[in-house]
Amino acid sequence: MRRMFAQGQRLRAEFGDDAVVDLALGQPLDEPLPEVRDALLAAASERGRARFGYMPNLGFPEVRERVAAHMGVEGLERESIILTGGAGAAVVLALRAFVDVGDEVVGITPYFGEYPAYCNTIGATFVPAAPSDDGGLDLEAIAAALTPRTRALVLNTPCNPSGHVVDESEMAALAEVLEEHAPVAGGPVLLIVDEVYHRLVYPPARRVDPFALHPRTVLARSFSKDLGLAGERIGYLALHPALATPEIGRALEVCMRAIGFVNAPATMQRMLLHLPVWQVDTLPYVERRDHAVACAREAGLDLGVPDGALYLWARSPWDDTLDFVQTLARRRVLVAPGVGFGMPSHLRICFTAPRERLEEAMEIVSGLVSSAPRSALG
Numbered sequence: 144m145r146r147m148f149a150q151g152q153r154l155r156a157e158f159g160d161d162a163v164v165d166l167a168l169g170q171p172l173d174e175p176l177p178e179v180r181d182a183l184l185a186a187a188s189e190r191g192r193a194r195f196g197y198m199p200n201l202g203f204p205e206v207r208e209r210v211a212a213h214m215g216v217e218g219l220e221r222e223s224i225i226l227t228g229g230a231g232a233a234v235v236l237a238l239r240a241f242v243d244v245g246d247e248v249v250g251i252t253p254y255f256g257e258y259p260a261y262c263n264t265i266g267a268t269f270v271p272a273a274p275s276d277d278g279g280l281d282l283e284a285i286a287a288a289l290t291p292r293t294r295a296l297v298l299n300t301p302c303n304p305s306g307h308v309v310d311e312s313e314m315a316a317l318a319e320v321l322e323e324h325a326p327v328a329g330g331p332v333l334l335i336v337d338e339v340y341h342r343l344v345y346p347p348a349r350r351v352d353p354f355a356l357h358p359r360t361v362l363a364r365s366f367s368k369d370l371g372l373a374g375e376r377i378g379y380l381a382l383h384p385a386l387a388t389p390e391i392g393r394a395l396e397v398c399m400r401a402i403g404f405v406n407a408p409a410t411m412q413r414m415l416l417h418l419p420v421w422q423v424d425t426l427p428y429v430e431r432r433d434h435a436v437a438c439a440r441e442a443g444l445d446l447g448v449p450d451g452a453l454y455l456w457a458r459s460p461w462d463d464t465l466d467f468v469q470t471l472a473r474r475r476v477l478v479a480p481g482v483g484f485g486m487p488s489h490l491r492i493c494f495t496a497p498r499e500r501l502e503e504a505m506e507i508v509s510g511l512v513s514s515a516p517r518s519a520l521g
């Protein structure tokens with residue numbers, strides 16, 4: 144992914160911004176809204192004792208309170224909320240706090256490509272489990288991936304890259320599998336739900352509350368995607384109320400310092416207080432998705448309709464996906480190869496690019512699909 148990012152920068156520097164259609168990175172639809180910029184300015188203008196200094200590691204108490212109230216989960220108080228530098232940091236913090244060196248962490252293919260590195264960072268092993276044929280959870284594959292060393296399972300819903308949104312029956316069945324495994328693992332398995340796209344779920348799909356089904360659960364969230372603030376690094380880890388004990392709170396404080404982040408950026412935390420509403424209008428995303436799916440299918444790509452997140456997840460039309468991706472890149476269209484998500488047969492296309500850019504890109508894709516002697520589709 145990062146190689147594609149660097150390649151995009153090189154091509155833009157050489158040929159100009161307009162000469163490259165970058166569909167590789169997960170960029171949100173728009174620049175931050177004016178309300179977000181106003182809130183940021185208001186936060187940066189605040190004065191007060193140690194306003195810009197060190198603070199409690201887990202975040203400003205009033206911001207933690209606001210997040211807790213926003214979540215609307217019964218019994219969930221500010222002790223459940225830890226402000227972090229994005230959802231990535233929230234996942235790493237959870238791993239650092241709850242998983243030991245030598246433990247195993249199960250994830251579902253296709254997975255966010257940083258998970259193996261997050262696990263390596265804390266001395267744990269990432270163990271991928273295959274999905275079902277329709278891209279959902281394969282409970283048998285998950286059960287087979289669990290071992291006595293399994294300490295956590297990381298679940299990303301909506302999923303980057305597939306767009307799959309875990310439904311009620313899948314979540315309930317997963318909770319049951321984890322429950323059954325507890326005696327084998329010597330204790331309950333932690334469910335880390337990466338919900339960085341939780342506000343980007345498209346009807347009729349809807350979010351299921353994992354807290355209601357598995358008490359040993361933490362949620363990793365951020366404002367990177369829905370508020371367009373990925374570079375500003377603000378998110379949070381939310382603990383199930385049953386996990387929000389003073390002992391775990393102290394452990395998390397130590398982990399924040401041990402990781403070296405110390406706390407989430409002060410001004411970004413305060414910005415959240417100045418922003419009255421944190422909702423996102425999903426309609427423009429649905430329109431963009433539907434348009435992108437239609438263009439991609441017309442270009443000859445084989446793909447489903449994503450229920451959430453920002454991506455099309457298509458089977459590569461060539462046997463050699465990397466060759467296809469590189470050939471596209473030479474025509475200045477960047478997409479992400481599936482190998483980065485543990486599924487080399489596929490490729491990921493971010494659908495948030497402007498419509499006309501996406502159409503241009505799909506015309507080039509179409510030319511490659513139909514002209515390629517190596518096409519797996521003949």
Ligand SMILES: Cc1ncc(COP(=O)(O)O)c(C=O)c1O
Nearest residue numbers: 169229230231255303339365367
């Ligand atoms: C599934 C998933 N988790 C975590 C992240 C990282 O999010 P953040 O920028 O909030 O750290 C991303 C970013 O693309 C993602 O797709």
